[in-house]
Amino acid sequence: MKRLLLTLLVTLAATVAAQSPCVATCNQQASNCLKQCAGDPKDASKPDQARRLMECLKTCEAQVQPCRESCRK
Numbered sequence: 001m002k003r004l005l006l007t008l009l010v011t012l013a014a015t016v017a018a019q020s021p022c023v024a025t026c027n028q029q030a031s032n033c034l035k036q037c038a039g040d041p042k043d044a045s046k047p048d049q050a051r052r053l054m055e056c057l058k059t060c061e062a063q064v065q066p067c068r069e070s071c072r073k
Contacts, residue, residue: 026067033060 019027037056043049 020071022071023068026064026071029067030060030064033063 034057037053037060039049039052
């Protein structure tokens, strides 16, 4: 679970440099949100942690989507 989040953050960080300034700003917002999804490492083994992480990831994506759409215009 933490590995998935870490992979997403690294991938996102790697693509920020290759993006337009508008998209880079959106990706930074997404990265900041994803960092908050990580939570406390000692909670990683709790049964509801996977569900909470997936909900958080969906929330982050929904929050950054309007920013990305405005970059395409």
